[in-house]
Amino acid sequence: MTEVGIDITTAQPRLLTPELVEGVDVVITMGCGDTCPYFPGKRYADWPLTDPAGQSLDLVRQVRDEIRNHAQTLVAELIVAE
Numbered sequence: 409m410t411e412v413g414i415d416i417t418t419a420q421p422r423l424l425t426p427e428l429v430e431g432v433d434v435v436i437t438m439g440c441g442d443t444c445p446y447f448p449g450k451r452y453a454d455w456p457l458t459d460p461a462g463q464s465l466d467l468v469r470q471v472r473d474e475i476r477n478h479a480q481t482l483v484a485e486l487i488v489a490e
Contacts, residue, residue, distance in 0.1 A: 409472065434482065438475075453482065 409416045422428060429435055429447045437444045439456040446452075455478045460468040 411469075412472070412476075433486070436478075436482070453478075 424435070424437075424445050424447075426447060429450060432450065434451045434453060435447065437452065437454045439454065439459075441454065444454075455475070457471050457474055458467065460471045463471075
């Protein structure tokens with residue numbers, strides 16, 4: 409992530425909780441399908457991605473870039489919907 413100017417050295421994964429989801433418009437899941445918690449009244453998008461754990465640096469970069477592309481598309485959709 410440093411390669412693209414994002415510092416995640418202090419970032420920690422967080423569980424999807426009602427409190428976390430309360431203030432969001434869209435819940436993004438990444439390939440967990442039916443095992444992800446569901447919160448009524450929220451828009452959901454599932455981005456099926458290769459798990460980067462233990463993968464080559466090239467594959468991890470591909471996953472990073474897929475996430476960026478999905479995020480850019482979502483932001484563009486949200487801006488148009490306003």
